[in-house]
Amino acid sequence: MTPFKLTDELLAEIEQLIKDQKGSSLVTLMEDVHYADVAEIINELNEEEATYLIKLLDSDKTSDVLTELDEDVRESILKNLSAKEIAGELEELDTDDAADIVGELPNEIVQRVISEIEDREHAKDIVDLLRYDEYSAGGLMAKELVKVRENWDVLKCVKEMRAQAENVTRVHSIYVVDEEDKLKGRLSLKDLLTTSTRTHIRDVYIPKVDSVNVNEKPEEVAKIMSKYDLEAIPVVDEIGRLVGRITIDDIVDVIREEADRDYQMAAGISQDVEADDSIWDLTRARLPWLFLGLVGGVGAAVIMGGFEEMISKHAILFFFTPLIAAMAGNVGVQSSAIIVQGLANDDLKGSIGNRLIKEMLLATLNGLILAIILLLFTWIYKGNFPTAMAISISLVVVIVVAGIIGTFTPLFLHKRGIDPAIATGPFITTSNDIFGILIYFSIAKIILGI
Amino acid sequence: MTPFKLTDELLAEIEQLIKDQKGSSLVTLMEDVHYADVAEIINELNEEEATYLIKLLDSDKTSDVLTELDEDVRESILKNLSAKEIAGELEELDTDDAADIVGELPNEIVQRVISEIEDREHAKDIVDLLRYDEYSAGGLMAKELVKVRENWDVLKCVKEMRAQAENVTRVHSIYVVDEEDKLKGRLSLKDLLTTSTRTHIRDVYIPKVDSVNVNEKPEEVAKIMSKYDLEAIPVVDEIGRLVGRITIDDIVDVIREEADRDYQMAAGISQDVEADDSIWDLTRARLPWLFLGLVGGVGAAVIMGGFEEMISKHAILFFFTPLIAAMAGNVGVQSSAIIVQGLANDDLKGSIGNRLIKEMLLATLNGLILAIILLLFTWIYKGNFPTAMAISISLVVVIVVAGIIGTFTPLFLHKRGIDPAIATGPFITTSNDIFGILIYFSIAKIILGI
Numbered sequence: 019m020t021p022f023k024l025t026d027e028l029l030a031e032i033e034q035l036i037k038d039q040k041g042s043s044l045v046t047l048m049e050d051v052h053y054a055d056v057a058e059i060i061n062e063l064n065e066e067e068a069t070y071l072i073k074l075l076d077s078d079k080t081s082d083v084l085t086e087l088d089e090d091v092r093e094s095i096l097k098n099l100s101a102k103e104i105a106g107e108l109e110e111l112d113t114d115d116a117a118d119i120v121g122e123l124p125n126e127i128v129q130r131v132i133s134e135i136e137d138r139e140h141a142k143d144i145v146d147l148l149r150y151d152e153y154s155a156g157g158l159m160a161k162e163l164v165k166v167r168e169n170w171d172v173l174k175c176v177k178e179m180r181a182q183a184e185n186v187t188r189v190h191s192i193y194v195v196d197e198e199d200k201l202k203g204r205l206s207l208k209d210l211l212t213t214s215t216r217t218h219i220r221d222v223y224i225p226k227v228d229s230v231n232v233n234e235k236p237e238e239v240a241k242i243m244s245k246y247d248l249e250a251i252p253v254v255d256e257i258g259r260l261v262g263r264i265t266i267d268d269i270v271d272v273i274r275e276e277a278d279r280d281y282q283m284a285a286g287i288s289q290d291v292e293a294d295d296s297i298w299d300l301t302r303a304r305l306p307w308l309f310l311g312l313v314g315g316v317g318a319a320v321i322m323g324g325f326e327e328m329i330s331k332h333a334i335l336f337f338f339t340p341l342i343a344a345m346a347g348n349v350g351v352q353s354s355a356i357i358v359q360g361l362a363n364d365d366l367k368g369s370i371g372n373r374l375i376k377e378m379l380l381a382t383l384n385g386l387i388l389a390i391i392l393l394l395f396t397w398i399y400k401g402n403f404p405t406a407m408a409i410s411i412s413l414v415v416v417i418v419v420a421g422i423i424g425t426f427t428p429l430f431l432h433k434r435g436i437d438p439a440i441a442t443g444p445f446i447t448t449s450n451d452i453f454g455i456l457i458y459f460s461i462a463k464i465i466l467g468i
Numbered sequence: 469m470t471p472f473k474l475t476d477e478l479l480a481e482i483e484q485l486i487k488d489q490k491g492s493s494l495v496t497l498m499e500d501v502h503y504a505d506v507a508e509i510i511n512e513l514n515e516e517e518a519t520y521l522i523k524l525l526d527s528d529k530t531s532d533v534l535t536e537l538d539e540d541v542r543e544s545i546l547k548n549l550s551a552k553e554i555a556g557e558l559e560e561l562d563t564d565d566a567a568d569i570v571g572e573l574p575n576e577i578v579q580r581v582i583s584e585i586e587d588r589e590h591a592k593d594i595v596d597l598l599r600y601d602e603y604s605a606g607g608l609m610a611k612e613l614v615k616v617r618e619n620w621d622v623l624k625c626v627k628e629m630r631a632q633a634e635n636v637t638r639v640h641s642i643y644v645v646d647e648e649d650k651l652k653g654r655l656s657l658k659d660l661l662t663t664s665t666r667t668h669i670r671d672v673y674i675p676k677v678d679s680v681n682v683n684e685k686p687e688e689v690a691k692i693m694s695k696y697d698l699e700a701i702p703v704v705d706e707i708g709r710l711v712g713r714i715t716i717d718d719i720v721d722v723i724r725e726e727a728d729r730d731y732q733m734a735a736g737i738s739q740d741v742e743a744d745d746s747i748w749d750l751t752r753a754r755l756p757w758l759f760l761g762l763v764g765g766v767g768a769a770v771i772m773g774g775f776e777e778m779i780s781k782h783a784i785l786f787f788f789t790p791l792i793a794a795m796a797g798n799v800g801v802q803s804s805a806i807i808v809q810g811l812a813n814d815d816l817k818g819s820i821g822n823r824l825i826k827e828m829l830l831a832t833l834n835g836l837i838l839a840i841i842l843l844l845f846t847w848i849y850k851g852n853f854p855t856a857m858a859i860s861i862s863l864v865v866v867i868v869v870a871g872i873i874g875t876f877t878p879l880f881l882h883k884r885g886i887d888p889a890i891a892t893g894p895f896i897t898t899s900n901d902i903f904g905i906l907i908y909f910s911i912a913k914i915i916l917g918i
Binding site: 307345 | 724786810
């Protein structure tokens with residue numbers, strides 16, 4: 019397979035064809051292009067061109083294209099489609115994707131769109147899904163699944179399954195329920211192929227089946243599915259009834275989004291933005307953390323102003339403030355990142371106290387190594403041993419304190435139920451800058467006896 | 469399902485049972501515990517206890533447990549097992565997992581272990597897989613798959629498939645090959661269930677099938693599978709022959725590891741470490757970047773030393789160096805993070821020049837807003853307008869330069885084929901600290917006319 023690559027030439031060709039209204043050439047050109055690639059093309063077109071292309075192509079393709087588009091592009095296209103046209107697209111989609119799109123529609127047209135959906139069962143399923151919080155297992159799940167009753171025999175099961183499977187893109191597992199729709203277990207397609215048709219389902223199904231509650235958080239679902247290597251997981255309601263199914267492709271998206279968010283948080287970007295967003299959106303995402311940094315810097319300046327009397331005799335102390343601030347920031351970010359990742363992967367064992375002791379030992383070790391190097395340098399560079407000593411001793415203390423703050427803050431936030439990822443990046447850097455500089459000058463003052 | 473939770477009580481109970489050699493109680497206790505959870509337990513035991521438990525439990529469970537263990541724990545257990553015992557475990561595993569374990573064994577025992585594997589076909593497949601670079605599609609794939617010839621009919625296909633599927637945990641797709649084993653297309657299990665048994669495969673298979681080359685990088689495979697929502701992808705060799713298959717569960721691990729690595733890189737942690745690693749491992753991962761920060765800090769100190777003559781009249785300039793350094797660092801990290809993420813998600817369009825212009829505009833906007841706030845503060849705080857003005861103007865220039873460096877560096881590294889993720893975190897922070905302080909004092913010197 020040669021992977022699809024969106025070139026400027028291809029884009030220009032498509033734009034020209036749209037301009038010339040060469041519908042049939044476009045249909046031919048797009049025929050063999052995967053819907054995810056068509057979405058990539060449409061993301062680059064303007065609203066008019068994009069709408070033309072969506073209306074031109076067949077809805078069994080465009081429905082999938084719609085789910086892959088950037089949210090703002092999708093929104094601008096949908097407002098050019100009639101309720102009937104939107105309903106036609108929803109008809110082709112799995113209920114989870116359809117519900118996501120309906121959730122983005124303006125309230126006033128939702129009802130019209132839903133009423134235009136011909137398959138009433140499908141419409142009902144979509145409406146059901148709208149009830150769930152977007153940020154929950156219920157918000158992720160689809161209604162499409164294959165379920166059989168425990169008192170059926172294999173023959174009936176295969177018959178029913180064929181009918182149900184019509185609407186299910188990927189079967190994975192067949193779920194077994196009782197008369198009240200409560201989840202009892204599962205069967206694999208393979209088992210079904212290799213069992214005599216007279217056998218009763220209750221005698222062959224696997225009674226152990228992982229499931230999640232509708233209210234479970236997406237990250238938890240992702241953790242369970244990736245820990246147990248599941249490709250699909252059934253979702254049950256509060257009384258154990260099977261209400262839907264989450265497949266691994268949706269979870270891959272959850273994992274990617276979560277990783278992107280944590281990464282951006284660590285880099286001081288407070289909203290989900292992309293390089294191609296507007297300068298205004300990027301400013302809104304970046305300015306808050308920069309402002310925090312400004313406040314921290316002003317705080318540091320005020321602290322240094324308080325030690326102004328030292329400047330005449332020990333100007334060199336002031337030259338090393340960026341070093342102290344940088345080390346405090348770096349150590350803080352390192353230790354908080356390790357904790358945040360440990361919390362995310364659920365592999366932090368033991369008490370907070372033990373963590374802090376370990377980080378203290380670690381920071382002391384790192385601090386001593388770095389302080390010795392710095393001591394030698396400043397001694398040789400300025401030839402003043404007491405000053406060099408004061409700077410180096412401060413460095414060790416600053417590193418230890420920075421490590422403790424970096425370790426403690428995310429653990430503390432996590433205990434309070436706050437996402438510890440906010441404790442990385444600018445937050446830790448800024449607070450450690452201030453603490454670092456305060457500690458540094460205080461210790462220097464004591465050692466140098468000023 | 470109540471998710472498994474490893475409590476201290478459970479762990480103590482297991483340790484006691486091991487101490488008392490209560491084998492049958494342990495087997496009963498572990499019977500309903502998922503292998504991923506058994507691995508979690510064993511990660512917490514000492515070597516002797518862990519080995520006892522692995523030898524005690526059935527190899528169809530322990531083989532899966534072994535694949536889930538931490539690498540160092542697995543290594544210490546395997547060295548207590550005989551070649552025959554290890555072979556017994558490998559026998560139960562899919563070829564990809566088995567090859568991963570064999571790859572970790574000391575060279576001198578690999579041959580003995582392989583020769584003890586009874587299923588010679590399985591042994592051959594494992595050896596085949598050892599040839600591939602661990603960091604490639606070949607290194608990720610398994611040999612287990614279901615393939616049929618295009619000239620068979622559905623009946624023969626179902627028969628062959630049943631035989632082959634014995635060894636395949638999850639079927640996903642049936643791959644269609646020609647007489648030379650070249651991949652021609654695919655069939656779904658569902659299609660097979662709903663087609664007449666006399667039909668020829670060549671008349672029903674889907675000739676379009678995504679595949680990857682054995683040499684493809686894992687991240688590329690991950691990108692393709694998640695873009696096209698695939699649950700499995702066939703792997704072909706240089707002449708198009710079907711040689712293996714990669715399933716989505718392995719890709720989920722790739723995505724997670726990649727995200728962890730980028731996150732750690734941004735946080736200044738140079739190796740893959742966890743919070744529970746030894747202080748020594750953690751030091752090795754953290755010290756290099758801290759050392760870089762130290763060098764940067766010393767560089768900043770030397771630069772400031774060069775402006776020492778300004779200290780008597782404009783001490784306040786020195787108080788704001790941590791602010792300048794912090795802002796330069798923060799802006800640099802923000803802009804590089806957005807570029808790194810854009811590169812990772814393949815959604816950076818347009819030229820480097822355009823990117824730089826956009827970042828310049830963005831940084832200027834952010835810089836002006838922040839500089840005005842700072843100007844008002846310093847003016848009120850110290851009452852000296854020229855100094856306040858000098859600091860604020862420098863801040864704007866520093867932010868713009870930091871943004872440009874943060875944007876350009878990852879783009880440049882990427883063009884050179886180097887992982888741009890190394891340009892985030894401490895690397896950008898340190899270089900921007902130095903540039904920032906140099907620019908700051910130079911501009912202040914010009915404005916204040918010293």
